Amino acid sequence: MKIENEATGCLSRRDLIIGAGKIAAGAAVVTAGGLTLSSEVMARTAHEYKYVKLDPERVGQIAYENWYKNFCSYAVASGLIEPLRKEVGGPYNHFPLEITRFAHGGVVGWGTMCGTLFGAGVASNLIAGMDGEEITNDVIAYYASTELPLYKPKNAKLDRTPELSRSNSPLCHVSVGKWMKRSGKQFFTAERKDRCARLAADVAMNTTMLLNAWHDGSYEPKHGSQAKTHNMTAQNNCTECHGSNVPTP
Amino acid sequence: MKIENEATGCLSRRDLIIGAGKIAAGAAVVTAGGLTLSSEVMARTAHEYKYVKLDPERVGQIAYENWYKNFCSYAVASGLIEPLRKEVGGPYNHFPLEITRFAHGGVVGWGTMCGTLFGAGVASNLIAGMDGEEITNDVIAYYASTELPLYKPKNAKLDRTPELSRSNSPLCHVSVGKWMKRSGKQFFTAERKDRCARLAADVAMNTTMLLNAWHDGSYEPKHGSQAKTHNMTAQNNCTECHGSNVPTP
Numbered sequence: 001m002k003i004e005n006e007a008t009g010c011l012s013r014r015d016l017i018i019g020a021g022k023i024a025a026g027a028a029v030v031t032a033g034g035l036t037l038s039s040e041v042m043a044r045t046a047h048e049y050k051y052v053k054l055d056p057e058r059v060g061q062i063a064y065e066n067w068y069k070n071f072c073s074y075a076v077a078s079g080l081i082e083p084l085r086k087e088v089g090g091p092y093n094h095f096p097l098e099i100t101r102f103a104h105g106g107v108v109g110w111g112t113m114c115g116t117l118f119g120a121g122v123a124s125n126l127i128a129g130m131d132g133e134e135i136t137n138d139v140i141a142y143y144a145s146t147e148l149p150l151y152k153p154k155n156a157k158l159d160r161t162p163e164l165s166r167s168n169s170p171l172c173h174v175s176v177g178k179w180m181k182r183s184g185k186q187f188f189t190a191e192r193k194d195r196c197a198r199l200a201a202d203v204a205m206n207t208t209m210l211l212n213a214w215h216d217g218s219y220e221p222k223h224g225s226q227a228k229t230h231n232m233t234a235q236n237n238c239t240e241c242h243g244s245n246v247p248t249p
Numbered sequence: 250m251k252i253e254n255e256a257t258g259c260l261s262r263r264d265l266i267i268g269a270g271k272i273a274a275g276a277a278v279v280t281a282g283g284l285t286l287s288s289e290v291m292a293r294t295a296h297e298y299k300y301v302k303l304d305p306e307r308v309g310q311i312a313y314e315n316w317y318k319n320f321c322s323y324a325v326a327s328g329l330i331e332p333l334r335k336e337v338g339g340p341y342n343h344f345p346l347e348i349t350r351f352a353h354g355g356v357v358g359w360g361t362m363c364g365t366l367f368g369a370g371v372a373s374n375l376i377a378g379m380d381g382e383e384i385t386n387d388v389i390a391y392y393a394s395t396e397l398p399l400y401k402p403k404n405a406k407l408d409r410t411p412e413l414s415r416s417n418s419p420l421c422h423v424s425v426g427k428w429m430k431r432s433g434k435q436f437f438t439a440e441r442k443d444r445c446a447r448l449a450a451d452v453a454m455n456t457t458m459l460l461n462a463w464h465d466g467s468y469e470p471k472h473g474s475q476a477k478t479h480n481m482t483a484q485n486n487c488t489e490c491h492g493s494n495v496p497t498p
Contacts, residue, residue, distance in 0.1 A: 049345070094343060096298070099374040101382070106362070107370065108386045109475040110419055111482035113361035121356065125348040133350070137357045170359055172482045180481065187481035226358040232429070232436035233360035233421045241490040 048091045051127045053212045054083050056205040063204035064153040067197035071104035075197065076119030079204035080127070080211075095126065106172025114172045116203040117143060124207055128214055134221035135210045140170045141223035142206050144236070149198035151205065158194040168237045297340045300376045300464050303332050305457040309450035313402040316446035320353035324446065325368030328453035329376070329460075344375065355421030363421045365452040366392060373456055377463055383470035384459045389419045390472035391455050393485070398447035400454065407443040417486045 063079030070078075077100040085092045102108055103118035120139045125132030147164040163183040167175035176187065176196070185191040213219035227233050312328030319327075326349040334341045351357055352367035369388045374381030396413040412432040416424035425436065425445070434440040462468035476482050 091343070094340070095345070096375060098378075099371055099381075101379075102370045102374045102385050103367075105476055105482040107366065107389065107419070108382050109477075109482050110362070110389055110484055111475065111479075112419055112484070113356050113359070117356065118352075118367070121351045122348055125351045126345060129347075130350075132348075133357050136351050140356065140359055170356070170361055173484070176482060187476070226360065227354055227436070228358075233354040233358045233425060235359055235361070235422070 049084075049126050050088050050090070051084070051211060051215050052087050053215050054080065054087075054208050056208040056212075058083060059208045060151050060201035060205040061154060064151065064197050064201040067193075067200045068157065070098070070101045071115060072196055072200050073100045073103035073115035073119040073122075074098070075200035076116045076204045076207065077123045079119075079201070080123040080208060084127075111171060111173030111176075113170055114143065114167075114175055114203075116200045117170055119200075120203055120207040124211060127211055131214060131219075135207065135214065135219070137223050137226075138210055138221060139203060139207050143175075143203060144168055144170055146202075148202050149195055151198045151201035153198065153201065156194070157197070158190055160191065160194065162191065162195040162198060169235050169240070171235070174237075174240070298333075298375050299337050299339070300333070300460060301336050302461045302464050303329065303336075303457050305454040305461075307332060308457045309400050309454040310403060312453035313400065313446050313450040316442075316449045317406065319347065319350040320364060321445055321449050322349045322352035322364030322368040322371075323347070324449035325365045325453045325456065326372045327368075328450070329372040329457060333376075360420060360422030360425075362419055363392065363416075363424055363452075365449045366419055368449075369452055369456040373460060376460055380463060380468075384456065384463065384468070386472050386475075387459055387470060388452060388456050392424075392452060393417055393419055395451075397451050398444055400447045400450035402447065402450065405443070406446070407439055409440065409443065411440065411444040411447060418484050418489070420484070423486075423489070 059079045062082050063075040066078045066082075067075040069075075074097065078097050081092055081095060081097055100119050100122050103113070103115040106112040106114060107118075117136070117140050121132070121136040124135040124139070128135055144167055147166045149162055149164070163179065165175075165179040165182045167178055169175060176192070179195055180187065180192065183191060183195070210219060226235070308328045311331050312324040315327045315331075316324040318324075323346065327346050330341055330344060330346055349368050349371050352362070352364040355361040355363060356367075366385070366389050370381070370385040373384040373388070377384055393416055396415045398411055398413070412428065414424075414428040414431045416427055418424060425441065428434075428444055429436065429441065432440065432444070459468060475484070
């Protein structure tokens with residue numbers, strides 16, 4: 001199923017390449033349903049950042065270790081981009097990975113979108129151009145619907161198997177809060193950090209698997225458009241804020 | 250007030266530069282409170298992406314217009330980076346701006362962190378290195394506490410003054426939802442798009458003003474640490490999900 005974003009149907013990279021071929025170069029634009037996109041801008045990503053298939057385990061281990069350097073968002077973005085610097089090089093060497101760091105803690109601690117998903121979004125949109133939006137959408141759906149963390153790191157910082165929890169939401173506050181309730185651990189603990197580092201590995205690995213399928217031409221987006229489904233931008237856990245299912249603080 | 254992020258106290262760019270000066274080059278790291286940062290990585294942003302003060306009105310107008318190309322996150326990031334490509338050039342010309350697009354609609358329509366704030370985060374962290382986190386934090390606080398949109402564009406797409414609303418939250422779903430209630434307009438309308446485009450200009454202008462002060466050495470972070478305040482990552486509108494103040498759907 002193809003994502004249609006909040007303002008109009010979106011174009012895949014393939015659509016853009018086809019569209020760009022039909023129009024003159026220079027100030028050429030591709031228009032779809034009232035939205036004007038710069039084909040020049042979109043084509044740049046597609047041409048510069050080549051992808052080679054990566055080993056999800058390798059990506060996961062880098063993400064786990066890098067969580068302890070710069071937290072969740074950087075962990076996932078660097079989990080993908082560090083090996084691409086080695087395998088492909090070129091523009092990946094100049095991409096300023098450190099700009100992903102601020103999304104830690106749901107963006108400088110505000111508890112909104114889990115930083116791992118920003119990292120996944122940055123990496124997949126860098127690699128796959130506009131197709132990265134569908135990949136990001138699928139990674140978010142995986143995150144919200146899966147009991148995490150699953151990853152078992154080599155040289156774990158903490159010799160302990162973390163509790164599993166399903167967030168039913170991409171929000172850091174909700175995801176971490178449910179895990180804290182399940183585990184009985186507070187936020188500023190080694191156990192919570194270990195949980196988030198392992199979860200970063202899970203998100204990085206899921207993103208890698210989707211990108212590998214995309215590279216092979218076998219990727220089919222699964223998750224539909226949130227905005228079209230709800231007639232506004234929204235998550236799917238409506239009754240956790242609206243209705244009788246509101247958690248106590 | 251200095252931000253301390255969710256895992257430990259953070260370092261400012263100034264701290265990093267001082268720290269880097271005290272240690273050997275190469276695999277040098279700066280350690281603070283148990284967190285290890287790569288000074289090599291952090292220093293790169295500080296050295297490559299020079300900032301010159303920008304006119305907030307100019308940035309706002311670009312953000313407003315670019316909303317209609319690639320939505321909210323791209324609008325804010327490009328509002329700052331397009332003029333820097335002209336005034337500074339160099340690495341700004343190679344930064345793949347289009348990777349910010351996916352954050353539209355609170356990240357591909359999931360209604361989480363407003364895309365404008367992601368765009369502000371990317372731009373301010375690219376420009377100001379680690380100081381960008383404090384700037385992002387202050388921009389988020391401005392967004393949540395201010396009745397928006399205020400910007401009056403040249404050549405407005407819609408000749409109408411949009412209703413004002415205060416989100417009390419950085420979430421797209423909450424911010425847009427409150428505006429929809431105030432205005433009586435649905436999500437997929439020209440009025441809602443105009444509101445979001447003007448709001449993108451407001452966020453871009455606020456970010457520019459903070460960056461200009463930072464450039465002058467007069468920037469003082471105002472907003473404290475969300476994670477330290479709440480002992481976990483969180484917004485400040487607790488009773489909108491927890492308690493008696495829950496809105497009807």
